[in-house]
Amino acid sequence: xxxxxxxxxxxxxxVVLAGLPEGMTLPAGxxxxxxxxxxxxxxxxxQALARAGIVRSSSGRxxxxxxxxxxxxxxxxxxxxxxxxxxxxxxxxEIRKQMPIRRPxxxxxxxxxxxxxxxxxxxxxxxxxxxxxxxxxxxxxxxxLPPDAGDRLMTWLSxxxx
Amino acid sequence: xxxxxxxxxxxxxxVVLAGLPEGMTLPAGxxxxxxxxxxxxxxxxxQALARAGIVRSSSGRxxxxxxxxxxxxxxxxxxxxxxxxxxxxxxxxEIRKQMPIRRPxxxxxxxxxxxxxxxxxxxxxxxxxxxxxxxxxxxxxxxxLPPDAGDRLMTWLSxxxx
DNA sequence: GTCACTGTACTCGGATAAAAGTTGTCCGAGTATGCCTGG
DNA sequence: CCAGGCATACTCGGACAACTTTTATCCGAGTACAGTGAC
Numbered sequence: 301x302x303x304x305x306x307x308x309x310x311x312x313x314x315v316v317l318a319g320l321p322e323g324m325t326l327p328a329g330x331x332x333x334x335x336x337x338x339x340x341x342x343x344x345x346x347q348a349l350a351r352a353g354i355v356r357s358s359s360g361r362x363x364x365x366x367x368x369x370x371x372x373x374x375x376x377x378x379x380x381x382x383x384x385x386x387x388x389x390x391x392x393x394e395i396r397k398q399m400p401i402r403r404p405x406x407x408x409x410x411x412x413x414x415x416x417x418x419x420x421x422x423x424x425x426x427x428x429x430x431x432x433x434x435x436x437x438x439x440x441x442x443x444x445l446p447p448d449a450g451d452r453l454m455t456w457l458s459x460x461x462x
Numbered sequence: 463x464x465x466x467x468x469x470x471x472x473x474x475x476x477v478v479l480a481g482l483p484e485g486m487t488l489p490a491g492x493x494x495x496x497x498x499x500x501x502x503x504x505x506x507x508x509q510a511l512a513r514a515g516i517v518r519s520s521s522g523r524x525x526x527x528x529x530x531x532x533x534x535x536x537x538x539x540x541x542x543x544x545x546x547x548x549x550x551x552x553x554x555x556e557i558r559k560q561m562p563i564r565r566p567x568x569x570x571x572x573x574x575x576x577x578x579x580x581x582x583x584x585x586x587x588x589x590x591x592x593x594x595x596x597x598x599x600x601x602x603x604x605x606x607l608p609p610d611a612g613d614r615l616m617t618w619l620s621x622x623x624x
Numbered sequence: 625g626t627c628a629c630t631g632t633a634c635t636c637g638g639a640t641a642a643a644a645g646t647t648g649t650c651c652g653a654g655t656a657t658g659c660c661t662g663g
Numbered sequence: 664c665c666a667g668g669c670a671t672a673c674t675c676g677g678a679c680a681a682c683t684t685t686t687a688t689c690c691g692a693g694t695a696c697a698g699t700g701a702c
Contacts, residue, residue, distance in 0.1 A: 301646095303463050303552050303580075304685065311576045312557060327635065336560035341687050347637065360694035363635045376579050390465050395474060398498035401614040409606040413599050414473045417538050418465075421590035428583035437575050444571040452563040463684095466646065489674065503648050509676065522655035525674045 306345035306383045309337055311437075313346065314379055317355065318371035318438050319450060325364030326457070334456070345383050352382035371438060377429035389425075390418035468507035468545045471499055473599075475508065476541055479517065480533035480600050481612065487526035488619070496618070507545050514544035533600060539591035551587075552580035 313331050320326065328346050332339035346365055349355045356368040367374070392415035397408060411419070475493050482488065490508050494501035508527055511517045518530040529536070554577035559570060573581070 361634045395497045401618045413602045417594045421587045424590045425583045425587035428586045432579045440575045456563045523673045
């Protein structure tokens with residue numbers, strides 16, 4: 301089991317979009333080129349982000365994607381759930397209820413004891429993702445990258461380059 | 463993304479095995495029948511548990527599976543990793559290193575900032591699973607199930623029944 | 625000089641194929657048991 | 664009556680298909696800009 305690649309790509313895209321000047325958009329093709337990933341498929345992840353209200357898309361010439369709300373209001377959990385779907389990692393199929401030793405009069409606890417453990421662990425995972433915003437990641441990156449990384453990015457994004 | 467069904471089945475099997483008298487074995491076919499799941503495929507999960515040293519298998523007539531160590535020494539993380547593999551949920555493909563704005567002189571931080579967040583969340587998930595042993599789950603079940611559930615199980619498991 | 629219109633080039637969005645991983649199944653190798661035979 | 668050997672039936676273990684999910688791709692609908700022409 302592993303998360304889809306789209307989660308990684310979408311996360312990087314959101315981080316890049318968070319670093320853009322206010323109002324600037326970036327088309328999917330450019331984002332794909334920047335990250336070296338297949339463009340048409342990255343679009344799929346970006347569409348998922350748009351459906352979730354994380355990014356806003358503008359059509360037409362000079363259109364593209366931009367964040368729909370401040371980076372400090374977007375958690376990593378939002379990004380993961382947008383791409384991956386909000387389904388739980390562990391889905392209990394209630395096989396305990398199919399045991400032949402069951403009697404009709406038996407009243408089962410509301411949740412399977414095993415599912416309870418799994419859900420508790422999953423909640424811890426979600427809580428950690430929800431505690432980190434995209435702004436946190438950007439802030440963390442700024443302390444690690446070379447000082448001119450932002451300038452280089454903007455230069456590369458200028459239409460004459462690339 | 464979701465965990466494979468084998469994780470759920472294996473967990474239930476381990477719990478059942480933990481409730482057996484010392485030294486008693488249970489064949490895979492019986493475990494499958496008990497849970498109402500496809501037998502040959504459940505064997506696959508049980509084999510994984512055996513490879514991980516969680517259960518011990520005995521061949522031959524009246525053979526089967528039993529726990530390899532006390533239930534209090536088996537965590538739910540052990541079970542999940544045995545079936546699902548120890549791979550991490552989020553695998554960083556280091557796409558940051560493929561950006562065209564990169565320069566050879568750039569020294570990258572050891573871990574991608576995004577991967578760091580994902581790994582932190584994953585660690586929280588694992589920690590929660592590692593904090594719960596199979597014995598805990600069994601103890602929890604004993605407070606919820608009807609008092610005669612154990613007797614019913616042993617009756618059903620007796621060779622004359624089924 | 626200003627405004628409205630039209631053409632164009634670019635964007636997103638969803639519908640459509642290929643690849644991988646998971647799910648499900650089968651048959652062969654190995655082993656402890658129970659029976660049979662011989663002492 | 665007891666011990667040894669043998670056939671048996673049962674077990675696990677790994678190798679082999681079918682299906683679902685993920686990955687990858689394409690083409691059409693829609694939109695904002697730029698140029699053109701009329702006023």
